[in-house]
Amino acid sequence: MPDHASTDFHEHETAVRPDDRFDVVRSDDGRWYTVTGLCPTCRATVVFRVAYGVLGPSKRLWGRDPHRPEPLTGSVTVFCQCGYPHAERPPESPDTGCGAFWDVPVSGTGAGQGAAS
Amino acid sequence: MTDLAKKRFAQLGQQLQYDQLSTVRRQAEGWRNGLTGLTGLVGVVFVLKGRESVAGMPGVWRWTTALLLVAAFVLLLAGALCAVRAAHGQLGQGTWLSGERLLAAVLDEVERTQSAVITARRLSIAGLSAIVIAIAVSWLVPVKNAADPAGSGKDGPYVLVVTDRGTECGTLVVGDAGAVTIKQAKAKAESDKEAPQKTTLDDARQWHRIPADDVRSVVPTDGC
Ligand SMILES: [Zn+2]
Numbered sequence: 556m557p558d559h560a561s562t563d564f565h566e567h568e569t570a571v572r573p574d575d576r577f578d579v580v581r582s583d584d585g586r587w588y589t590v591t592g593l594c595p596t597c598r599a600t601v602v603f604r605v606a607y608g609v610l611g612p613s614k615r616l617w618g619r620d621p622h623r624p625e626p627l628t629g630s631v632t633v634f635c636q637c638g639y640p641h642a643e644r645p646p647e648s649p650d651t652g653c654g655a656f657w658d659v660p661v662s663g664t665g666a667g668q669g670a671a672s
Numbered sequence: 673m674t675d676l677a678k679k680r681f682a683q684l685g686q687q688l689q690y691d692q693l694s695t696v697r698r699q700a701e702g703w704r705n706g707l708t709g710l711t712g713l714v715g716v717v718f719v720l721k722g723r724e725s726v727a728g729m730p731g732v733w734r735w736t737t738a739l740l741l742v743a744a745f746v747l748l749l750a751g752a753l754c755a756v757r758a759a760h761g762q763l764g765q766g767t768w769l770s771g772e773r774l775l776a777a778v779l780d781e782v783e784r785t786q787s788a789v790i791t792a793r794r795l796s797i798a799g800l801s802a803i804v805i806a807i808a809v810s811w812l813v814p815v816k817n818a819a820d821p822a823g824s825g826k827d828g829p830y831v832l833v834v835t836d837r838g839t840e841c842g843t844l845v846v847g848d849a850g851a852v853t854i855k856q857a858k859a860k861a862e863s864d865k866e867a868p869q870k871t872t873l874d875d876a877r878q879w880h881r882i883p884a885d886d887v888r889s890v891v892p893t894d895g896c
């Protein structure tokens with residue numbers, strides 16, 4: 556496991572490094588995804604969770620399993636939540652990482668997903 | 673290129689994972705208030721409009737109206753309970769407060785709250801429809817006119833007519849400027865016994881026309 560790089564806090568968009576691998580795993584009941592991988596900037600292991608939520612009354616069809624929402628498609632924006640203290644992070648910032656964020660593509664099956672796609 | 677809005681939405685999404693239960697509860701409260709207001713409005717309309725219309729209705733329709741109202745009451749009561757349950761949660765529901773269980777419980781409760789709101793909305797709409805149908809029935813069903821001379825029979829309104837010669841009692845047939853015509857109940861009972869086939873003729877004979885000049889007073893009464 557690579558050591559954590561104490562970079563200065565800086566909100567910046569980056570990309571998954573070509574040799575890194577992000578796992579996108581759907582939970583057993585299908586209601587959340589767990590994205591796990593190394594932060595491209597500070598090299599900490601980041602676990603990012605995306606839950607299924609509601610914005611209004613769901614327009615569910617009768618007879619469908621209400622506990623299993625549609626699979627997530629496209630990509631998930633993940634931001635670093637490494638938990639290490641990064642210099643220059645403003646005290647009022649809700650961030651708990653180095654400030655980096657990047658996209659992780661979600662495959663149809665929700666299983667592990669490489670970076671190069 | 674740094675698109676910070678993308679990160680902000682990602683952060684908002686993370687925050688909503690913790691906040692969505694209270695968001696849904698607030699939403700349910702809004703729905704509950706809306707449904708309560710709607711129910712109250714239609715209820716007031718019914719109280720103002722329906723009561724007197726029901727009184728003279730034929731029995732079947734009166735029962736229909738009553739059943740519709742009872743159904744409406746049950747539906748609205750269930751709807752109101754559902755709405756309260758959605759806005760404030762089920763009593764006595766518990767979960768282990770570990771992170772994993774809590775996340776699952778929050779997601780569960782969000783779904784249950786949503787479906788309770790939807791159920792409350794359906795029940796309220798059904799209840800309101802029942803009330804509206806009851807109002808429509810009370811408006812559209814013809815009210816039986818008790819003063820109708822042809823159908824009145826023994827049930828007609830009796831009047832006590834005081835004249836110079838004495839007091840006459842019977843069913844009011846017609847009253848106008850010239851005279852008061854009554855059908856005398858006692859005579860009718862006798863004629864029914866003797867010659868039931870000649871009822872129509874007898875009816876005409878029983879009609880007692882009292883000239884208006886003779887009439888001192890006409891008083892409604894329960895019977896003769
Ligand atoms: Zn870090």
Ligand SMILES: [Zn+2]
Nearest residue numbers: 594597635653
């Ligand atoms: Zn980082």
